[in-house]
C-alpha cells in the first residue's frame with residue numbers, strides 16, 4: 203500500500219516547481235531608448251503582471267548588431283529601438299516574429315511595418331521650425347524641395363550629423379530616389395544651408411536671428427514652448443505627402459528565438475496602452491501611436507493625413523545615406 207507521505211512529497215515538488223516557474227517569469231529587453239524613458243514604464247509593467255524584466259541599455263545600432271551576432275542564442279526576448287531603421291534591419295535579417303493580429307490592429311498602418319514584425323511605441327515628426335515674429339507663415343514652402351529657392355538663401359539651418367536628419371534623408375532616398383536626393387543635398391548646400399551640431403542649436407540660431415528656418419523634430423519646439431509661454435518658434439508642416447513631414451518612430455519587436463513569447467507579447471501590449479502612451483506624450487512630447495487616448499486623436503489627425511507614404515523598414519538603409527552625405531561634403 204502506498205503511504206500518504208509518498209504521495210505528498212511528489213505533489214509538493216510539483217506544486218513548488220509550478221509556483222517557482224510562474225513567480226520567476228522573466229523577459230530580457232535590449233533597449234536603445236534611455237533608461238529615464240523606459241524604467242518607469244517597466245516598473246509599472248512588473249507591478250501589474252509579476253513578470254520580471256531585465257534590461258540591457260545601449261545605442262540602438264549597437265544593440266541591433268549584438269542581436270544579429272548572437273543569433274538564435276540571443277538572451278534578448280525583445281528589442282526596443284529608438285528608430286524604425288534598426289527594426290527594419292532586424293526584420294530583413296528574419297529575426298523578428300510576426301506579432302499577433304490584436305496587437306497590430308491597435309495602430310494605424312503607418313505605425314507598423316507591412317509584415318507586422320514590429321510596432322511603434324511613439325512617434326516624432328519632422329517639421330520646419332520658424333520664428334513667427336520674423337517670418338510670415340503664408341510664405342512658407344509647400345515642399346522641403348522648395349528650400350533650395352533663392353528666397354531662402356543662407357536662411358535655413360540643418361544638422362547633417364544628427365540621426366533624425368539622416369533618417370529623413372534615407373526616407374527621401376526611398377521616396378524620391380538617390381539621384382534626386384543627392385541633387386537636393388547639393389542644391390541646399392549651394393543655397394547656403396547652415397550646418398549645426400544638433401536640433402537645439404538650430405532653434406537657438408533661429409531665436410538669435412542667425413537663420414530663419416530650421417529642419418528639426420517637432421518635440422524640440424513643444425518642449426521649449428512648455429517651459430516658456432512666450433516662445434516664438436513654431437512648427438510648419440509641408441504639403442500633404444511631402445517627405446519633409448516624415449514621422450519616424452521608436453518601436454518594439456519580439457525575437458523569433460524568444461522562449462517567453464506570451465510574456466513578451468504582454469510587454470508590447472502594455473506599451474500601447476494608455477498609461478505608456480500618456481507617458482510618452484507628457485514626458486517627451488512624442489506622438490502617441492494608438493487612438494482614443496487623451497488628446498491622441500486630434501494629434502494623430504494632424505500628422506497622419508500629411509505624412510509621406512513610406513514603408514519605414516526602408517529607413518534601415520543608413521550606410522548609403524552616410525556615403526551620400528560624405529560625397530556631398532556634409533559630413
Ligand SMILES: [Fe+2]
Pocket residue numbers: 366419
Ligand atoms: Fe532628439
